[in-house]
Amino acid sequence: MRARPAEAPKTPAAVGLSLVAVFWLALIILLPLVTVLVEASKEGAAPFLAAVTEPDTIAAIQLTLLVAAIAVPLNAVFGIAAAWCITRFEFKGKGLLLTIIDLPFTISPVIAGLVWMLLFGAQGWFGAWLRLNDIHIVFALPGLVLATVLVTLPFVARELIPLMNDQGTDEEVAARTLGARGWDIFFRITLPNIKWALVYGVLLCTARAMGEFGAVSVVSGHIRGQTNTLPLQIEILYNQYEAVAAFACASILAGLAIVTLILKSVLEWRFADELAANRRH
Amino acid sequence: MSLTVSNITKTFTKFAALSDVTFEAEPGEFLALLGPSGSGKTTLLRLLAGLDQPDSGAIAFDGENFLSLNARERRIGMVFQSYALFRHMTVAENIAFGLTVRPAGERKTKAQIKAKVESLLKLIQLEEYGKRFPAQLSGGQRQRVALARALAIEPRILLLDEPFGALDALVRKDLRRWLRRIHDETGVTTVFVTHDQEEALDLADRVVVLKEGRIEQIGAPLELYREPKSAFVFEFLGANNQAPGTLLGGTIDFGGFTATAIVKGASDGAVTARFRPFDTQISRSGPGFAVKVLSVLPAGANLRLELQTADGQVFETQHAHDSEASDLHVGDTVSLLPTKVYVFA
Numbered sequence: 001m002r003a004r005p006a007e008a009p010k011t012p013a014a015v016g017l018s019l020v021a022v023f024w025l026a027l028i029i030l031l032p033l034v035t036v037l038v039e040a041s042k043e044g045a046a047p048f049l050a051a052v053t054e055p056d057t058i059a060a061i062q063l064t065l066l067v068a069a070i071a072v073p074l075n076a077v078f079g080i081a082a083a084w085c086i087t088r089f090e091f092k093g094k095g096l097l098l099t100i101i102d103l104p105f106t107i108s109p110v111i112a113g114l115v116w117m118l119l120f121g122a123q124g125w126f127g128a129w130l131r132l133n134d135i136h137i138v139f140a141l142p143g144l145v146l147a148t149v150l151v152t153l154p155f156v157a158r159e160l161i162p163l164m165n166d167q168g169t170d171e172e173v174a175a176r177t178l179g180a181r182g183w184d185i186f187f188r189i190t191l192p193n194i195k196w197a198l199v200y201g202v203l204l205c206t207a208r209a210m211g212e213f214g215a216v217s218v219v220s221g222h223i224r225g226q227t228n229t230l231p232l233q234i235e236i237l238y239n240q241y242e243a244v245a246a247f248a249c250a251s252i253l254a255g256l257a258i259v260t261l262i263l264k265s266v267l268e269w270r271f272a273d274e275l276a277a278n279r280r281h
Numbered sequence: 282m283s284l285t286v287s288n289i290t291k292t293f294t295k296f297a298a299l300s301d302v303t304f305e306a307e308p309g310e311f312l313a314l315l316g317p318s319g320s321g322k323t324t325l326l327r328l329l330a331g332l333d334q335p336d337s338g339a340i341a342f343d344g345e346n347f348l349s350l351n352a353r354e355r356r357i358g359m360v361f362q363s364y365a366l367f368r369h370m371t372v373a374e375n376i377a378f379g380l381t382v383r384p385a386g387e388r389k390t391k392a393q394i395k396a397k398v399e400s401l402l403k404l405i406q407l408e409e410y411g412k413r414f415p416a417q418l419s420g421g422q423r424q425r426v427a428l429a430r431a432l433a434i435e436p437r438i439l440l441l442d443e444p445f446g447a448l449d450a451l452v453r454k455d456l457r458r459w460l461r462r463i464h465d466e467t468g469v470t471t472v473f474v475t476h477d478q479e480e481a482l483d484l485a486d487r488v489v490v491l492k493e494g495r496i497e498q499i500g501a502p503l504e505l506y507r508e509p510k511s512a513f514v515f516e517f518l519g520a521n522n523q524a525p526g527t528l529l530g531g532t533i534d535f536g537g538f539t540a541t542a543i544v545k546g547a548s549d550g551a552v553t554a555r556f557r558p559f560d561t562q563i564s565r566s567g568p569g570f571a572v573k574v575l576s577v578l579p580a581g582a583n584l585r586l587e588l589q590t591a592d593g594q595v596f597e598t599q600h601a602h603d604s605e606a607s608d609l610h611v612g613d614t615v616s617l618l619p620t621k622v623y624v625f626a
Contacts, residue, residue: 171368173361174366176352177352177355177358178379178434
């Protein structure tokens with residue numbers, strides 16, 4: 001059992017700090033969330049429903065989910081592979097690899113979109129060749145996926161690396177001496193040991209992938225009903241002074257994020273014992 | 282011959298971890314690799330397990346070249362200092378792991394595996410703990426599960442890396458006896474690594490003493506204790522005192538008195554003599570080092586004295602409670618005569 005932290009005395013300072021935290025949370029997170037819901041339902045259910053069932057919006061929701069469904073597994077596989085390399089082997093350039101993984105955290109998403117334009121856009125390095133072969137990357141699904149993958153690249157790897165460092169290689173080495181082969185070791189030892197961090201990383205990655213705006217905005221081309229993801233659709237609606245529709249879409253996006261968080265909490269609650277056992281060891 | 286290690290050399294990027302290491306283990310022998318940290322003992326164990334490859338040399342088991350087999354093929358039972366139990370598996374699943382990962386053709390039936398696990402749980406006296414997770418066990422219990430898991434694959438050799446390192450003194454002593462009994466029951470050739478000389482002498486049939494990647498001496502515990510070949514072995518196996526003297530034909534002159542020396546490779550001239558705390562006699566006026574008593578303390582069955590010569594050298598000695606030493610008080614001046622003096626090259 002993890003030791004419970006000793007409870008600090010309830011001094012005025014402690015009470016004050018708690019109040020600051022609660023106030024800040026309410027101001028920065030709850031207030032905007034409530035605003036979204038209030039604005040979306042201001043004119044009643046009918047305009048809300050009309051806005052979210054509008055074909056372009058439905059197309060945007062579908063596209064957002066599709067992009068996430070492709071980008072997240074790619075980054076999950078990459079994250080596991082990268083964390084494995086970094087925590088299980090010593091090699092030159094390890095520090096560099098770690099820095100590169102962090103890069104998407106630090107560069108602006110707009111740049112993450114622009115690099116794909118520079119590579120695959122009409123004036124880009126491969127633009128002419130792509131046009132010749134009738135392959136569409138930017139202003140199409142592949143571009144949206146690439147931009148999303150780049151922006152959400154660190155989430156899974158960053159969750160796994162500290163945990164795998166912490167757990168060390170002893171269990172894997174033990175499995176090897178007991179006769180397990182490479183994939184057996186991965187599926188029976190490594191993966192079960194990291195599954196909660198993996199789930200957590202995948203959920204964060206999903207939430208971020210669905211909400212991505214900047215990079216996607218650059219490569220999308222904003223073709224309504226075709227290359228507009230939900231965040232882009234919201235912006236368009238908002239710019240057209242369709243406030244209710246914009247906030248209706250925003251509430252759906254917020255809803256997707258909240259579902260993701262609820263999913264995470266349910267998993268944590270459902271498997272609390274196992275989770276605790278993992279941590280205690 | 283069961284295990285043969287010949288001329289093993291292993292160099293890491295900067296230093297030689299092992300140089301020209303050669304030893305053998307008889308079938309069913311309990312062998313200790315003893316040395317301070319950095320002596321190469323864990324490297325050697327990893328080579329035996331197939332987790333590393335030596336630069337040169339040979340390792341064979343029953344005439345089979347071990348170096349051409351990988352860790353999986355060697356069928357070695359390894360117990361890690363950290364236990365390395367699979368944290369997401371129950372005790373029973375941990376023990377069964379080595380049996381359930383076998384390829385389908387070689388795998389035993391579920392019933393056979395279950396029976397094997399039960400017999401091992403019984404052997405480690407944890408019959409009721411099969412469904413628990415490692416996190417719910419004490420350190421000593423985890424250690425026993427780790428051993429059962431290693432034994433489940435019916436290993437040709439059992440390798441233990443500092444098996445008691447993480448346990449407190451009381452549990453350690455208990456588990457030591459128990460491990461020896463398990464070894465005697467299963468008869469599996471066992472090699473274990475330790476930096477604790479007491480543990481090595483207490484448990485092993487023979488001890489391989491390592492120093493800086495080289496074998497310093499191999500022998501049974503009593504043999505090592507009585508016939509240390511080097512100052513390192515002498516010092517590593519227990520408390521000792523040192524004093525300068527002049528060696529001449531098997532007699533050492535301490536300036537004022539002489540003693541018979543057990544000479545190991547040293548030549549006549551100025552030497553450093555070594556003697557154990559209990560190989561000494563105290564007298565009020567006999568021959569010996571003139572020393573002042575710094576402290577008189579009980580140490581179990583003995584009295585422990587701290588003594589200092591006029592030029593500041595401190596000796597530590599042990600004497601029976603009913604000996605001359607029991608009348609001593611702090612500040613007394615007495616003679617200390619070493620009765621068994623070693624002189625090494």
